[in-house]
Structures are given as structure tokens and as C-alpha cells.
Amino acid sequence: MTAISFQSVCKSFNGTRGTFKALDNVSFDIQQGEFFGLLGPNGAGKTTLISILAGLLQPSSGHIHVQGLDVQTQSAQVRKRLGVVPQELVFDPFFTVREALRFQSGYFGITGNDAWLDELLECLGLADKANHNMRQLSGGMKRRVLVAQALVHKPPVIVLDEPTAGVDVELRQTLWQFIARLNREGHTVLLTTHYLEEAEALCNRIAMLKNGKVVALDNTSSLLKNASSNVLRFKLDAQLPPELAAQARVTGRIVQFPAHDAAQIENYLAAVRQAGLVAEDVEIRKADLEDVFLDVMGAAS
Numbered sequence: 001m002t003a004i005s006f007q008s009v010c011k012s013f014n015g016t017r018g019t020f021k022a023l024d025n026v027s028f029d030i031q032q033g034e035f036f037g038l039l040g041p042n043g044a045g046k047t048t049l050i051s052i053l054a055g056l057l058q059p060s061s062g063h064i065h066v067q068g069l070d071v072q073t074q075s076a077q078v079r080k081r082l083g084v085v086p087q088e089l090v091f092d093p094f095f096t097v098r099e100a101l102r103f104q105s106g107y108f109g110i111t112g113n114d115a116w117l118d119e120l121l122e123c124l125g126l127a128d129k130a131n132h133n134m135r136q137l138s139g140g141m142k143r144r145v146l147v148a149q150a151l152v153h154k155p156p157v158i159v160l161d162e163p164t165a166g167v168d169v170e171l172r173q174t175l176w177q178f179i180a181r182l183n184r185e186g187h188t189v190l191l192t193t194h195y196l197e198e199a200e201a202l203c204n205r206i207a208m209l210k211n212g213k214v215v216a217l218d219n220t221s222s223l224l225k226n227a228s229s230n231v232l233r234f235k236l237d238a239q240l241p242p243e244l245a246a247q248a249r250v251t252g253r254i255v256q257f258p259a260h261d262a263a264q265i266e267n268y269l270a271a272v273r274q275a276g277l278v279a280e281d282v283e284i285r286k287a288d289l290e291d292v293f294l295d296v297m298g299a300a301s
Contacts, residue, residue, distance in 0.1 A: 009062035037203030083155035200289035227287035234279035
């Protein structure tokens, strides 16, 4: 069964500089029970697509269906099937955590669900904050409440838009353990994230967007298998010469080169030595999703 179907979705915005096309003929399906990743750089169109899915924006053209229901014409029925966790920290400062969850339940006509709310509070590490006012919570705790609010009606389709942006490692681990459990129980999960290691660990299938277009769509394992190379990784205390830097990915002291074979690895290391530099902590690793992402985005330029 198809959980979400994006069918030729386009979205344009009119501004002072003319028309900007945020989404350009986006089409793909997510099957029931999948853990699906939607990746792309800032401005790629991910949040616009999710906003249309959630009924917050209207597409310029195209259609989105959730479990066979049209998002535009059957919005009330769609909302009951969707649990959306937005990027923004939106909360009512006058409620306690438990009151906020009960209030959210009321939107769906649900009462007497205290056992499920208790489970949400426990599984998301909020049990000791249940009677705290929302204003008293840290940013990370508020994000946990947003997740709980999205799940009060036990939606079959869960949409997470950058759910762990700017939060601590403990929350990330707690959240993913719980969401992975819900996925095992049959819930469909659509995730956008800039933490590519999360997407690699969690998602069965991935779509990549760039400039509003789908530039990759495949199983995570296939994307990794088709990666062009291994990676030579080491640390330097000085800058690479420009001709070498143009071929590398440099993050602080860490330098990484795509390496197809042993000869290429030796050529890179020899060039570093000839430049009078000393490579430390040298290692060869398999390409990961970040490498694939950068390759795909570069090829799509």
C-alpha cells in the first residue's frame, strides 16, 4: 500500500525579483511501513514539499495523496492520518506539558487517552516534566513535546522535518529509539535531516532534492554501493597547496580524498609529502552517505 504519493508537484513563489520555482515536477511514492529520507541542501525545497503535504501550502500544480486521500480535497481526513513535527519550535506558553498533549488530542476528538500520553512522556524522556509549564523547558525539551504532540492520535504516517536540529545527543538517541519502534510496528516515517549519519542508519530509501528537483532516488544500500570510491582520510596542521585542495574535502584539520585504488592513495600521500606536509592519523574508509550526497549534489550542478 502506498502511504504517500507525490505526483508532479510544482510550487512557485512570486517576488520582487520575479518567479522562484521552489519545487519542479517532484514525483515519488513512499510505501506503507517505510522509513524514508528526504535530503537536500538548504533551499532545495524539502520544507516546501512537507508544508504542502501538511496542508499548510497549496501546490502550483500536481497532487499529493496520503493513503489514497487527496491532501487538497480531503484535508480533514488526511490530518487524522498524519503526524507532522515541524522545524520551528511552536508552543503555547500557558500550558503544562500534559495539558498541551491533552489539548492536542482534543483537536482529533480524542479523550481518555492518558495511558498513551503517559507512554509518550516516558518514551520521550518527558515524564518528569509533565507538570512543568512549557515556558520552563529548554529548547531540546520543547522539541520533544512537539514530537509527542504529533503522535497523540497514533498517526499511521509520521513526518519529521529536521527533528533533531540543534538538540543534544541524548535527545537524538531517545527520539530515534522510539521512532524506530513505531516504524517496526508499521508506522511510515518520512524524515528530513542534515545529519546524514542519521539518514544512513535509519532510512531504507532516500530521495535527494536540489533546486526543487529530485536528483537521486534509491535504496540507501544501493546508493552506498554505487559510491564512486573509498575515501583517504588524514589530519594536517597546515593548508594544502591549491591544486590538491581543489580535489579534497577539508573540514578543519581533517582532509579527505576520493580514492579509487591503492595507486591513487599513494599519489595523494606522495603529493602531500612533496609539499612538505605531514599527514597524521591516516586511514582508508568506505564511502558513507555524506560522500554520496556530495557526489550527487556536485553532479547535479
